[in-house]
Amino acid sequence: MNIKLIIGVAVIFFVLLVFCVSYVKAPPNKAYIISGFRKKPKILIGRAGLKIPFFERKDELLIKQISIDIKTGDYVPTLDFIGVNIDAVAKVKIRTDEDGIQLAMKNFLNMREEQIMEALVDSLQGNMREIIGTLTLRAINKDRDSFSDQVMAKASKDMEKLGIEILSCNIQNVTDEHGL
Numbered sequence: 001m002n003i004k005l006i007i008g009v010a011v012i013f014f015v016l017l018v019f020c021v022s023y024v025k026a027p028p029n030k031a032y033i034i035s036g037f038r039k040k041p042k043i044l045i046g047r048a049g050l051k052i053p054f055f056e057r058k059d060e061l062l063i064k065q066i067s068i069d070i071k072t073g074d075y076v077p078t079l080d081f082i083g084v085n086i087d088a089v090a091k092v093k094i095r096t097d098e099d100g101i102q103l104a105m106k107n108f109l110n111m112r113e114e115q116i117m118e119a120l121v122d123s124l125q126g127n128m129r130e131i132i133g134t135l136t137l138r139a140i141n142k143d144r145d146s147f148s149d150q151v152m153a154k155a156s157k158d159m160e161k162l163g164i165e166i167l168s169c170n171i172q173n174v175t176d177e178h179g180l
Contacts, residue, residue, distance in 0.1 A: 022050040029064035031096070033105060043101055059109050061101070063094045065167065068117050070124045072132070075177050080136045083177040088148065090124055091167040092159065103163030120164065127155040137176065144171040 026032040026044040034049060035041035036056040042049060051058055068090045075083030094104040108116050131150045132140065140147050148169040156166050 031061040033059045076132045087173040090169045100163040
C-alpha cells in the first residue's frame with residue numbers, strides 16, 4: 001500500500017512540476033510568441049497560457065510605446081535652398097492586430113527597445129529629409145503641426161510594412177545654417 005501512495009504522490013508532483021514549467025504569463029507591454037508544436041504560433045498579450053516544455057519555445061516582442069529621437073544630423077536644404085537642422089521626436093509602437101504582429105515578429109522578435117529604435121531611426125530620418133526638401137523654411141517654421149503630419153503620413157507607409165504604428169511626431173527644434 002505504501003508503494004502505491006509513493007507512486008501517486010510522485011505522479012502528482014510530476015504533473016504539478018510540468019504545469020509550473022509550462023505556465024507563462026505575458027505582461028501588457030510584451031507579446032509572448034509560443035511556437036514549435038503548432039503550425040501557427042500562439043500569441044499572448046496580457047494573459048496567461050501554457051507552452052509544452054522541450055517542444056515549444058517562448059519568444060518576446062516588445063509592444064510598448066517607444067520614443068525615437070529623430071535628428072537630421074547635417075543641414076538639409078529646403079525648397080528655398082536654406083539648410084536646416086531639425087530635431088523631432090516620434091512615438092511609435094508595434095501594431096497589435098494579427099497582421100501587425102506577424103510583420104513585427106519577422107523584424108523585431110526578441111529585440112530590446114534600443115535595437116528597435118536603431119532599426120527605425122534611419123527610415124524616419126529619411127522620410128523627414130524628404131519632406132524638408134519640399135517645403136520652404138517659412139512653411140516649416142510657421143506650421144510645424146502640418147510639417148509633422150506630413151512626416152507621419154510619409155513615414156507611416158514604411159512603418160506599416162514593418163508592423164509599426166506611428167502615434168505622434170513632434171518637432172522640437174528648427175535651426176538654419178546661421179543658428180536662427
